[in-house]
Amino acid sequence: MDNLPTTPVDLKKVKNILDSLPISATTREILAGLDCHIPDPERTAYNIRENSRCAGRHSTAEIQIVPKTDGKSGVDVYVAAGTVDQSVYIPACISQSGVDEDVYNDFHVGAGARVKIIAGCGIHTHSNEKSRHSGIHNFYLEAGARVIYVEKHLGGGVGRHNVQIDPITHCELAEGSYLEMDTVQIGGVDDSRRLTTGTVGAGASLVVKESLLTELEQRTTTDFNITLAGADSSVELASRSVAKDDSYQEYTSIIVGDNACKGHSACDAILVGRGRVDATPTLRANHPDAQLIHEAAIGKIAGDQIIKLQTLGLTEAEAEQKIIDGFLRTL
Amino acid sequence: MLKLSNISYDIPDREGILKDINMEIGSGEMVVVTGPNGGGKTSLIRAIAGVIRPSLGEIWLDDTDLTELGITERANAGVAYSFQNPVRFKGFRVRDLIRIAAKRRLNDQEICQVLSRVGLCARSYIDREVDAGLSGGELKRIEIATVLMRKVKLYLFDEPEAGIDLWSFGHLVEIFSELRRESDATIIIISHQERIINLADRLAVLADGCLTHFGTRDEILPHLHIRPFSFSCQTDGAE
Ligand SMILES: Nc1ncnc2c1ncn2[C@@H]1O[C@H](COP(=O)(O)OP(=O)(O)O)[C@@H](O)[C@H]1O
Numbered sequence: 381m382d383n384l385p386t387t388p389v390d391l392k393k394v395k396n397i398l399d400s401l402p403i404s405a406t407t408r409e410i411l412a413g414l415d416c417h418i419p420d421p422e423r424t425a426y427n428i429r430e431n432s433r434c435a436g437r438h439s440t441a442e443i444q445i446v447p448k449t450d451g452k453s454g455v456d457v458y459v460a461a462g463t464v465d466q467s468v469y470i471p472a473c474i475s476q477s478g479v480d481e482d483v484y485n486d487f488h489v490g491a492g493a494r495v496k497i498i499a500g501c502g503i504h505t506h507s508n509e510k511s512r513h514s515g516i517h518n519f520y521l522e523a524g525a526r527v528i529y530v531e532k533h534l535g536g537g538v539g540r541h542n543v544q545i546d547p548i549t550h551c552e553l554a555e556g557s558y559l560e561m562d563t564v565q566i567g568g569v570d571d572s573r574r575l576t577t578g579t580v581g582a583g584a585s586l587v588v589k590e591s592l593l594t595e596l597e598q599r600t601t602t603d604f605n606i607t608l609a610g611a612d613s614s615v616e617l618a619s620r621s622v623a624k625d626d627s628y629q630e631y632t633s634i635i636v637g638d639n640a641c642k643g644h645s646a647c648d649a650i651l652v653g654r655g656r657v658d659a660t661p662t663l664r665a666n667h668p669d670a671q672l673i674h675e676a677a678i679g680k681i682a683g684d685q686i687i688k689l690q691t692l693g694l695t696e697a698e699a700e701q702k703i704i705d706g707f708l709r710t711l
Numbered sequence: 712m713l714k715l716s717n718i719s720y721d722i723p724d725r726e727g728i729l730k731d732i733n734m735e736i737g738s739g740e741m742v743v744v745t746g747p748n749g750g751g752k753t754s755l756i757r758a759i760a761g762v763i764r765p766s767l768g769e770i771w772l773d774d775t776d777l778t779e780l781g782i783t784e785r786a787n788a789g790v791a792y793s794f795q796n797p798v799r800f801k802g803f804r805v806r807d808l809i810r811i812a813a814k815r816r817l818n819d820q821e822i823c824q825v826l827s828r829v830g831l832c833a834r835s836y837i838d839r840e841v842d843a844g845l846s847g848g849e850l851k852r853i854e855i856a857t858v859l860m861r862k863v864k865l866y867l868f869d870e871p872e873a874g875i876d877l878w879s880f881g882h883l884v885e886i887f888s889e890l891r892r893e894s895d896a897t898i899i900i901i902s903h904q905e906r907i908i909n910l911a912d913r914l915a916v917l918a919d920g921c922l923t924h925f926g927t928r929d930e931i932l933p934h935l936h937i938r939p940f941s942f943s944c945q946t947d948g949a950e
């Protein structure tokens with residue numbers, strides 16, 4: 381065979397600069413769960429929150445992280461125009477019960493810059509008292525900027541019905557820019573209200589891939605409201621969700637086409653047990669050349685998928701788990 | 712050896728999907744099952760794989776009584792089954808499915824070898840999703856690959872030729888002839904293709920739920936040529 385890739389780097393063997401931070405073992409665990417592993421401080425800026433305080437902050441020559449000065453909690457992240465191949469890590473870790481915080485992070489990405497932003501929140505409680513985190517993120521992408529944004533939400537620890545994470549995300553994409561958001565919330569979060577709004581300029585593209593799993597009595601609502609403002613702008617919303625046990629999810633999307641544009645939203649949901657899903661897609665075309673499509677499919681796991689995996693030797697439960705993992709892009 | 716005794720399958724709104732089927736197929740033997748649409752071929756294979764439970768009868772594989780075993784247990788007892796209509800999985804890449812079939816992590820080179828065996832230009836397929844993006848023929852070949860890579864006592868292939876283009880079909884015939892030569896497993900292939908029929912040690916015809924013919928190629932082929940689609944349970948020539 382030609383050009384086979386070499387063995388991937390074993391991240392665990394590479395130095396992780398987060399190891400040197402004065403943080404608790406639980407926080408370290410949360411950081412690992414959020415895929416925060418920083419080998420190279422030259423090309424990586426970070427701001428690590430632990431229980432509402434800053435546990436470590438680092439800027440690079442091109443990416444400046446500056447704490448808010450208006451009394452709010454959070455940071456401004458400035459990515460210089462033309463920056464390439466750099467990353468920003470801004471995880472929020474909560475390893476206590478009783479935390480309630482709104483965190484405002486704004487990302488100003490200069491023209492033509494290419495960056496990866498790894499965000500996310502992990503809450504690990506140790507009593508029934510609730511901890512709540514709301515990350516209010518604004519993205520301002522200048523012309524031609526390209527951003528990959530990865531956000532994971534994790535809940536864990538002991539206690540019942542006490543983890544709430546409410547991400548509020550707003551993005552403004554200038555001409556020719558590109559923003560891809562990969563958001564994952566798989567179990568452990570009892571209550572979540574997710575809101576994503578945005579305006580997409582000429583020739584710009586927004587891609588959102590969302591993977592959600594709720595179980596027990598968890599509730600999640602997801603709202604998208606995206607306006608395709610510029611000529612040849614586009615948005616692709618792909619939401620995959622699994623509702624297990626007695627959990628409930630509500631999905632609402634509104635795509636507004638104000639110009640010649642392409643909008644596609646797909647909401648796919650798998651029901652397991654008594655899980656319930658409500659999906660309300662709305663398309664609004666205000667321009668004769670707006671092309672908007674919505675697809676939604678909700679149902680149980682297909683029987684023949686389980687049978688196929690059983691014929692390969694998996695048990696029914698293993699098959700179901702694999703199908704869900706694949707569906708949620710976590711295989 | 713696979714032994715089917717008195718296999719019958721009825722469902723509430725349809726009786727006699729399979730009627731008293733008796734067959735013994737040895738290790739290392741290849742049997743091609745053919746016959747008209749709706750004759751019960753897929754039902755027979757699904758009964759052997761455990762996907763449906765016959766209303767009557769017993770199924771033995773060597774010394775193992777499969778009759779009461781579930782699909783997973785039969786798979787682990789050495790049954791591999793390639794579907795007539797392969798299943799699509801949202802979010803599974805080809806590599807994921809191949810790894811599940813292999814029951815271990817394979818490296819890219821190993822996955823490539825498996826895929827090139829079924830005539831897929833391997834590198835470009837590894838990370839494709841086993842979903843709407845693949846054509847029926849591509850999906851079918853991946854399906855066959857997941858079965859071929861398992862080392863089992865009994866291989867079941869349901870119309871492997873369906874949806875496969877002519878070039879790949881030649882390749883497929885080679886695969887079966889190689890499997891027959893190199894494995895001492897029992898192989899059952901449902902097929903209407905002469906080139907696959909020609910590989911068979913014995914041929915079986917299923918029509919209207921009955922095994923109307925079961926014998927060597929020389930015995931059965933003349934019947935197929937004379938009245939291929941007029942078999943019924945009354946047709947002479949059952950074993
Ligand atoms: N679950 C089912 N419900 C109703 N009819 C069925 C079912 N399964 C099979 N059949 C019927 O049984 C007959 C045999 O089907 P099948 O085994 O698929 O035949 P073949 O593979 O030979 O074309 C057909 O008439 C089919 O419609």
Ligand SMILES: [Mg+2]
Pocket residue numbers: 752753754795869
């Ligand atoms: Mg059939």
